[in-house]
Amino acid sequence: MKSLVSLSLIGLFALTSCGPKIIQSPIVFDQQRKELSLAYMKSHYGMEQSQPTIVPRMVVVHWTAIPTYEKTFEVFDPTLLPSHRTAIAGASPLNVSSQYVIDRDGSIHQLLPDTIMARHVIGLNHCAIGIENIGGPKQPLTKAQLKANTKLIKQLKKKYPIDYVIGHYEYTLFESTDLWKEIDEGYRTQKTDPGEQFMKDLRSKLESLDLKPLPAKS
Template structure:
C-alpha cells in the first residue's frame, strides 16, 4: 500500500505570480502523519461512511470548506491533527477511529501551512470529505478571525482553483445545505454535527474577495 513519508524539516513552496494573480504567497509544508494506518482508516472511511470503494485514499477536489479551529495556537492545533487515531470525541469515534484533519492551516497572521497534499483524503466535513479540501483557521468565538486570514484564504483558494477548477466554496456551518442532494455522501442519515464556524461575517468578506470566480455556496 502506498505510504506517504513524513517530512521532518519544514519546506517552503513558493507560488509564483501569474497574470491572473499578481501577488505571491508562500505555503509552508508542515505535514501531519500519513502512514499506512492512516491510509487504511481513510479507505475504510471512504467505503463505510461515503459508500466509495477505491484503492488509494485520494480525492478529486470540487469544493473548499473553510473552518476555524476553536484552538488559539498553531502548535496546539497541529498536535490535535497529527495523530492517526481520534481520541476524546465519542460522537465522532463511533463513526470512525480516523482522526480529524484538514489540508491547510492558516495562522492568525495569514501564514499558510500545508498539512496534507491537496488530493489526499482528510476527515473534516461530514458527507463531503470525498471531494472537499479543508482549510482551518486559527481562532474561534473567543479569537475572531483576522483580516490577514481573509486575505490568505482568498489567495490560497485562487491557487487551488487554478489547479483543480473548484466549483464550491462554503463555510463549515453551511454544509447542511448539501444534505439530501446527489453531492451528499454519508451512509448514516443520523450522523450530523452542529457547526458555527467560520461564521457568516468571515464568509461574506471572503466571498467578496473571490466574487470574480463565481463559486457556488449551495448545490
C-alpha cells in the same frame, strides 16, 4: 517517527509550489492512517479505492477553536481520534485533520496534499479541501487570515474544478445534491465555524471566481 508512506506524498506536495507562500508541515500519514481513510470512504461514502485520493470540487473553511497553530498541529498529527471526541468517535477511529491550516498572521501551513482525503466535514470529505483557521468564537479571525484564505482559494480554483466555497456551518445544505455521499443518516453535527461575517467577507473577495451559488435550504 514519520512512516515511509509519507515519502510517497512528496510529489503531490510539490504541486503546491506556485502561488502564495505555503509552509509544508505534513502530519503523520502512515499505513494505518491510509487504511483508516480508505475504510472511512467505503463505510461512509460507498467508495472502494486503492488510495484515499479525492477530486476537489469544493473548499470548506473552518476555524479551529484552538488558540495556536502549534496546539492545532498536535491535535491533527496523530492517526487515531482521541477518546474525548465522543460525538464523532462512533463514526470512525480516524483522526480529524485538514489539508491546510492558516495561522493568525496569515501564514499558510499544508498538512496533507490537496488530493488526499482529510476528515473535516461530514458527507463531503471525498470532494472537499479543508482550510482551518486558528481562532474561534472568542478569538475572531483576522484580516491577515482573510487575505491568506483569498489567495489560497484563488490558487486552488486554478488547479482544480472547484465549484463551491463554503463555511463549515453550511455543509448540510448539500444533503440534497449529488456531491453528498454520507450513508449514515444519523451522523450529523451542528457547526458555526468560521462565522457568517467571515464567510460574507471572503465571498466578496472571491466574486471574480464565478463560483456556484449555495443550494437552497430544503
